[in-house]
Amino acid sequence: MSAVSQGTAVSNGRFTRVLIHVTLLVFALFYLLPLFVMLVNSVKPLGEITGGNMMALPKVWTIQPWLEAWSTAQIGVQPTGLRPYFINSIEMVVPAVAISTLMGALNGYVLTKWRFRGDTVLFGLMLFSCFIPFQIVLIPMARLLGLMGLAGTVPGLIFVHVVYGLGFTTLYFRNYYAAFPTELVRAAQIDGAGFFRIFTRILLPLSGPIIVVTVIWQFTNIWNDFLFGSSFSGQASQPMTVALNNLVQSSTGVKAYNVHFAGAILAALPTLFVYIVSGRFFVRGLMAGSVKG
Amino acid sequence: MARETALDLRTRLQEWIPKLVLAPSVAVMLVFVYGFILFTAFLSFTDSKILPSYGLVGWHNYWRLFQLPTWSLAIENLAIFAALYIVICSVIGLTLAILLDQKIRGEGMLRPIYLYPMALSFIVTGTAWKWLLDPGIGLEHTLHLWGWTSFHFAWIKESDFAIYTVVIAAVWQTSGFVMAMFLAGLRGIDNEILKAAQMDGASNWNLYRRIIIPQLRPAFLSAFVILSHLAVKSYDLVVALTGGGPGRATELPATFMYSYTFTRNEMGVGAASAVIMLMTIAAIMVPYLYAELKEPK
């Protein structure tokens, strides 16, 4: 699945090539437009947006909207800025990603190298669980988190994200380990290594790429989640996406568009950063999640 | 032939460890996915309001659901949204993939630009497009300032057109991903087949229409499955972009379920709507997953 640059053998005339390039550039502008608008308007005074042109560069550059979005903007009832919610998201994402990735790796290992009767059915059930509309579990999960005393807490959100992320992490590792030579496992068995030692000494050291793919996928999904965050968090445990939505939708006072844009970029920054640093793995994760079970 | 008893302890332990390791995940899945599905399905037959309640009311909630104009609107919106979203994403995705596949020098630069929206939260996307499409400060306002004073574009404020703004934002977010899927499909086609077809005198148009696009069937199928399930699950984007409005103009099943369950205290009806959403997705995903899992061996 390496989308390496190596185009088709089809060839085109000169005019066609110019047309192709123009089309591709127009689409690039379409995709960049919202990002451009967010960036430009997040460093303008509010007056330049309401009274001026959204597409224009700022006449006066200011980082005030960023500071406001980060530490003083009104979120719900508190003028805390997005900072506490950013921290909530980090506190939620790190353990959720780590736990679901580790469990997915072990599941994938069992499902490919220690196969047993009915394992494909179990895997099929896990796989389907990735695609269910989560509305179907909202009511009982809300009840259960309440019963467990985890309602409205970060650990509650971690738990939910681990549970509903397992299907995907298992899928990734299963597909990766399926292509992993079984003879290596057999050789290690003959050498006297047991279940866990084969995993830690042979498979894990060779799982670098798929760990990166899985971690990125889980990180992006959990960071960007809104449904679970808005259903199961309390005022103090809201993740970034929910806080951003509260900021933008708040109906009181003047709409501070520049602060909204700065906040949106703040919410997008971690995943955007991951994408820029390791886009290759990000794309691989997307593809692995879509094709081939 | 007492071979079962001859298993030494270590071997027997080794046989159990894999199952023990898998057990927590299986238990979690059975309880929190399938158990919860059953529970919600059960609630959809009860008189639950604010809290779950166990008085059975038969098909009453479903009957009520389909009497509600809001639900009909949500279904109608979903049909419009899903159809446009899937078709436009596929067309843009395929076009971009084919164009990018023509040995474009800047491919390494363009691909990440097309794909980056996929890394963003729908809430961020919604926020950006909400203000971009806002007639007061966004596109309309800008074009007025640029001199095109008769330009009118206020879909996001108009009940009949607001759903199309959801399509625009959703297409913006996912079409790059569809492009990547098609591009991977294109790169998987044997170039020798293309060379042979060119020797046979096929024009580029025929090459794509008769040879290449038919070979992209698996990519079309994957794109359809992924996009349709994303469409049914669409929730965050609507919340951030239009909040379901203006009025209830952009209500979708996902937003309907949430508001009926948690703010309008009609849990039974909410559960029924969730069951219908699940059934819709299952109708698409189950055959697909079954085929994917069955093929090898």
Next chain:
Amino acid sequence: MGFLDIANVTKSYGAVEVLHRVDISVAEGEFLVLVGPSGCGKSTLLNMIAGLEGITSGEIAIKGRAMNGVHPSRRNIAMVFQSYALYPNMTVAQNITFGLEMHGVPKPEREAAMTRVAAMLQIDKLLDRKPGQLSGGQRQRVAMGRALVRNPDVFLFDEPLSNLDAKLRVDMRTEIKKLHQSLKTTIVYVTHDQIEAMTLSTRIAVMNKGYVQQLGTPKDIYDTPANVFVATFMGSPAMNILPARVVMQDGAPHAAVIDAAGQTRHLRFSQPGMAGWAGREILLGIRPEAITDPEGADRKSGNIQHLSNTVVVTEPAGADTFVTMTLSGRDVVGRMRADVTVTPGQSFGFTINMDKAVAFDPDTEARIAP
């Protein structure tokens, strides 16, 4: 009782039996080759000896100790895999000593054993490299080193040479044979290559469709194949098999075959016992090297028959020239000296060494004579 005993062993997957009642007893120091086409069950049998697959019924014992259900690492065996199965994340040295480490052997002993094995296999210069940096032949040596260092009771080889190119394969074959001669270890070796089987083994088990077709020394298998399958599987080019009728002439049994011109020709059997089949159809098996030009005929043979027939194709192969003719409607290949002059389409005087001919029952395909 042998060193390695495979007694009445069967293997089923669900309702499908893939190995049927295998009985092989291997003596200490023996080199047993399991040979057969893919899917014949040879690798399954090897994996059962290794403990990587369960035994459905029967028993496998090493040194008199039943191995059914014993973990692979506790059977004191070592295995060389087709893909070599070297751990890609470890150096050559780590690969070789991993098994010892898992068995709790102290580090100084591991180092000593590794040094000894590395010197024996001439891989001492490669110890710090990763498998990815090695050539095919070097990987093969490391894989053998990993097996040798354990000093096991039985070595198992699963098609170890099939991933090497032709020349290297021949070299490594010789290497393995040398190793066996110097170490005198017991080896079970799986291959689909009948030349490997012939050259390496002290005994061969030819397998097909889950049955052991014949178990014997290479010479037994080659000269007196148990049935048509063994006869055609072992030897290259394959043994010629053609229908013939047994007739009595001058009081001796002859095989009546039909030449290219449609004439019936008679080839006298070396076995008088074939008289019992007089008047019946058989399958006659003749190896290509038993069909020669007159100068190339085996002088020690007591029964050389002459047969002139039309040449269909000649294939010079350097050391020999293979000549094809038509007998009883089949293509029959003979092996001539390289400098013989034969031309397709012309008649040529073939000599057939009937001492080496084999007769099979056409119904059961089992050998009747010799």
